[in-house]
Amino acid sequence: MNAEQWVRVREVFERALDREGGDLEAWLDEQAGGDRDVRREVESLLRHHSGAGSFLSAPLTDRVPGLLDEETQFQPGQRIGDYDIVRELGRGGMGRVYLATDVRLSRTVALKALPPHLTRDPAQRERLRREARAAAALSHPGICTIYALEELNDELFIAAEYIDGRTLRQEITQGRRPSSRDLLDMARELAAALAAAHMKGITHRDLKPENVMRAPDGRLKILDFGLALIDPVAGPFAATHVTQPGVLVGTPAYMAPEQLNGSPVDARADVFAFGVLLYECACGTHPFQAASPLALAARVLESEPRPIQTVCPDISPLVASVIDRCLSKAPRDRFASAADVALALARTDVPRPPTGVTIWWRAHQLAAIALNLGAAAFAWRIKEWQHGLPDQLFLAVGILATVAAIFRGHLLFTEKMNRRAFDAERRRAVPVTLGADLLIALAVFADGALLASARPLPAVLTMALAVGIAVTRLVLEPATTSAAFGSAT
Amino acid sequence: MSTVSELRPKRTGASGSGASHAAPRPHLDEVAPAVYDELRRLAAAYVRRERPGQTLQATALVHEAYLRLAGAGTPWTDRKHFLGIAARSMRQILVERARARGAQKRWADLDRVSLTESLVRASEEDAMLPALDEALARLERIDPEQARIIELRYFVGLGIEEAADALGISPATLKRRWAMARAWLFRELSHER
Numbered sequence: 001m002n003a004e005q006w007v008r009v010r011e012v013f014e015r016a017l018d019r020e021g022g023d024l025e026a027w028l029d030e031q032a033g034g035d036r037d038v039r040r041e042v043e044s045l046l047r048h049h050s051g052a053g054s055f056l057s058a059p060l061t062d063r064v065p066g067l068l069d070e071e072t073q074f075q076p077g078q079r080i081g082d083y084d085i086v087r088e089l090g091r092g093g094m095g096r097v098y099l100a101t102d103v104r105l106s107r108t109v110a111l112k113a114l115p116p117h118l119t120r121d122p123a124q125r126e127r128l129r130r131e132a133r134a135a136a137a138l139s140h141p142g143i144c145t146i147y148a149l150e151e152l153n154d155e156l157f158i159a160a161e162y163i164d165g166r167t168l169r170q171e172i173t174q175g176r177r178p179s180s181r182d183l184l185d186m187a188r189e190l191a192a193a194l195a196a197a198h199m200k201g202i203t204h205r206d207l208k209p210e211n212v213m214r215a216p217d218g219r220l221k222i223l224d225f226g227l228a229l230i231d232p233v234a235g236p237f238a239a240t241h242v243t244q245p246g247v248l249v250g251t252p253a254y255m256a257p258e259q260l261n262g263s264p265v266d267a268r269a270d271v272f273a274f275g276v277l278l279y280e281c282a283c284g285t286h287p288f289q290a291a292s293p294l295a296l297a298a299r300v301l302e303s304e305p306r307p308i309q310t311v312c313p314d315i316s317p318l319v320a321s322v323i324d325r326c327l328s329k330a331p332r333d334r335f336a337s338a339a340d341v342a343l344a345l346a347r348t349d350v351p352r353p354p355t356g357v358t359i360w361w362r363a364h365q366l367a368a369i370a371l372n373l374g375a376a377a378f379a380w381r382i383k384e385w386q387h388g389l390p391d392q393l394f395l396a397v398g399i400l401a402t403v404a405a406i407f408r409g410h411l412l413f414t415e416k417m418n419r420r421a422f423d424a425e426r427r428r429a430v431p432v433t434l435g436a437d438l439l440i441a442l443a444v445f446a447d448g449a450l451l452a453s454a455r456p457l458p459a460v461l462t463m464a465l466a467v468g469i470a471v472t473r474l475v476l477e478p479a480t481t482s483a484a485f486g487s488a489t
Numbered sequence: 490m491s492t493v494s495e496l497r498p499k500r501t502g503a504s505g506s507g508a509s510h511a512a513p514r515p516h517l518d519e520v521a522p523a524v525y526d527e528l529r530r531l532a533a534a535y536v537r538r539e540r541p542g543q544t545l546q547a548t549a550l551v552h553e554a555y556l557r558l559a560g561a562g563t564p565w566t567d568r569k570h571f572l573g574i575a576a577r578s579m580r581q582i583l584v585e586r587a588r589a590r591g592a593q594k595r596w597a598d599l600d601r602v603s604l605t606e607s608l609v610r611a612s613e614e615d616a617m618l619p620a621l622d623e624a625l626a627r628l629e630r631i632d633p634e635q636a637r638i639i640e641l642r643y644f645v646g647l648g649i650e651e652a653a654d655a656l657g658i659s660p661a662t663l664k665r666r667w668a669m670a671r672a673w674l675f676r677e678l679s680h681e682r
Contacts, residue, residue: 017668048676052671064614
C-alpha cells in the first residue's frame with residue numbers, strides 16, 4: 001500500500017465512523033472507487049475498530065498503576081546464599097545497597113544489587129558485572145574493595161567492603177568546610193585513588209560527592225564504578241560497550257561539557273568531575289549553580305564557573321589553580337588524567353597558615369605602620385625643639401614613612417581580598433619596605449645624634465627608637481612573615 | 490536513539506509546520522527552566538491520578554526524560570516540538586521499564602485467543618508494551634501523526650482536548666485519527682506471533 005492509498009484509507013475510514021446505517025458492503029464499494037486494496041484495508045480496520053473494545057483507551061498508568069513503583073527486594077533477616085541481610089543502606093536508580101553479614105567469614109559486607117525492576121534486564125546485569133570487574137581490578141586504599149560477585153538463581157549482586165562512614169555529599173550538606181590544609185589533603189588523596197583507576201585505563205564517569213565516602217579513620221574511598229568505562233587498549237579487559245554509544249550516562253551536574261554533548265569521553269571527563277567535586281567541598285556550592293538541572297547543564301556547556309577565589313577566598317592558590325584547570329571547557333585544556341592532577345598537587349607545597357599566625361602577621365603590619373607614622377610625627381617634634389636641624393631630615397622621614405605605610409596597607413589588603421596574588425605582591429613589596437624602614441631608622445638616629453648636646457634624654461630615646469625600628473624590620477618581621485606564609489621573603 | 494527529525498511532528502496539510510523552522514532558535518539558557526517545568530508538568534499530568542507518594546518518581550521520570558533530550562542534541566524549535574520529544578521520552582522510559590519486568594516473556598506466554606480477553610487483567614497490560622512499541626514504530630513510518638496521538642493519549646495520558654491542542658488539530662479530527670490508530674494497532678497485536 002502506497003502513501004496515496006493510505007490517505008484514501010484514512011478518508012474512507014473516518015467517513016465510515018460518521019456513517020449511519022445502510023448497507024456497508026455497497027457503501028464501501030462506492031467509496032473505494034474500485035481500489036481493492038483500499039477497500040480491503042478499510043474493511044479490516046473497521047472490523048478491528050469494533051473489536052478493539054477499550055484497547056488503549058485508558059492511559060497506561062491507569063491500567064498499570066504500579067509500573068513505576070519501587071519494589072522491595074531483600075528483607076532484613078533474609079538469608080541470600082551465604083549472606084544474612086541486616087538492613088537496606090540506600091537505593092538509587094541503578095542499584096540497591098544492603099548491609100549484610102558474610103556468615104562464612106563472619107564479617108560485615110555491603111551488598112549491591114540491581115533494583116528489582118532491572119534484575120532481569122541482561123544489559124543491566126552485564127553492567128553490574130562490569131562494575132565488579134572494574135573495581136576488582138583496582139587495589140588501592142582510596143577505592144572501595146570488592147570481595148565477590150555472587151550469582152544466585154535470578155539474583156546478581158556484588159559483595160564489597162562496608163565503609164561505616166559518611167559521603168562527601170553528607171559533609172557538604174552538613175555545612176562542613178575543610179580547612180585549606182585539609183582540602184589539599186583531600187584533593188591529593190582523591191587524585192591518587194582516581195589516578196590508580198586511570199592508569200589501568202578505567203574511567204569512572206560518575207564521580208560526585210555521593211560516590212566518595214569518608215571512612216571512620218578519615219580516609220576517602222571512591223565507590224560505585226557502575227558506569228565505569230574500560231579502555232580496551234590500556235585496560236586488561238576485552239572491549240564491550242555496555243552503554244549504547246550516544247546514550248548519556250552519569251549525573252548531569254557532574255558531567256563535563258563533552259559528556260553532556262554525548263561525545264566520547266575519557267579520563268579528562270573524570271578530571272572535570274573531580275574539579276566540580278573539590279569546588280563543592282571547598283565552597284559548599286556548585287561552580288555552575290543554577291535554578292534547575294537543565295539550566296545547570298546549560299551553564300556547564302556555555303558559561304564560565306564562578307571564580308573560586310571570589311566564592312571562597314580562603315582556599316590555597318595551589319588548589320584554586322588546579323580546580324580552575326580541571327573545570328576547563330575543552331578537554332585538552334585540562335589535566336590529561338588524575339595522575340597529572342596528583343602531580344600538580346604535589347609539585348609545590350604551599351601550606352596554608354593557621355589563621356592565628358596570620359592574625360599575628362596582620363598585627364605586626366599594623367604596628368609597623370603605626371611605628372612608621374609615629375617616627376615621622378616624632379621627627380616633626382624634634383624639628384620644633386631644635387631649630388637649626390636640616391629640614392631634609394624631617395622630610396626624608398615623612399616621605400619614607402608614607403611610602404612604607406602605603407605598601408604595608410596594600411599587602412594587608414591583598415592578603416585579605418586577593419589571596420592568590422599575595423605571594424607575588426609580597427615579593428615586590430619587600431625591597432621597598434626594607435629600604436624605607438632602614439632609611440627611616442638611619443634618619444631618626446641622625447636626628448637623635450644631632451639632638452644629643454642640647455637635650456640628652458630625648459636624644460637617647462630617639463636613637464633607641466631608631467634602633468628599635470631597625471631591629472623590628474630585620475628580626476621580628478621576617479619571623480612573623482615566615483611563620484605565617486612559610487617563607488620570609 | 491531516535492534522531493530529532495523523526496521526532497518532529499509531521500502534520501498532513503498543516504501550514505504551520507514551516508513557520509517553526511523559520512523561528513529563531515531560543516538560547517538554551519533562556520528556555521531551560523521553562524522546558525524543565527514543562528516536562529515536570531507533563532510528568533505530573535502523567536502521574537496525577539496516582540497515589541501522593543509518587544512525586545519522587547515523577548521527578549525521576551523527568552530526569553530520565555531530560556537525559557534523553559540532551560542526548561538527542563535538543564534543537565527543539567517550539568513547544569509542540571518539545572512536547573513530541575517529551576512524549577517520546579516517556580514512551581521509551583515506560584517501555585523499557587516493562588521490558589525490564591520481563592514483559593517480552595510474559596507476552597510470549599500470554600494465551601492470546603483474544604487480545605481483549607487477555608488484556609482484561611489490567612495489571613498485565615505492561616506485558617504488551619514492547620510489542621506495542623514495535624508496532625508503533627511501524628505505524629510511525631506510515632502515519633507519524635497517528636503514532637504521536639497514541640503517545641500523547643496512552644503514554645502521557647493527555648485528554649482528547651489536550652492532545653488535540655498539542656498537535657494543533659481539532660478535537661474531532663483527533664478522535665477520528667485516534668480511532669483508526671487504535672484499530673490499526675489492535676490488528677497488529679492480534680495477528681502478531
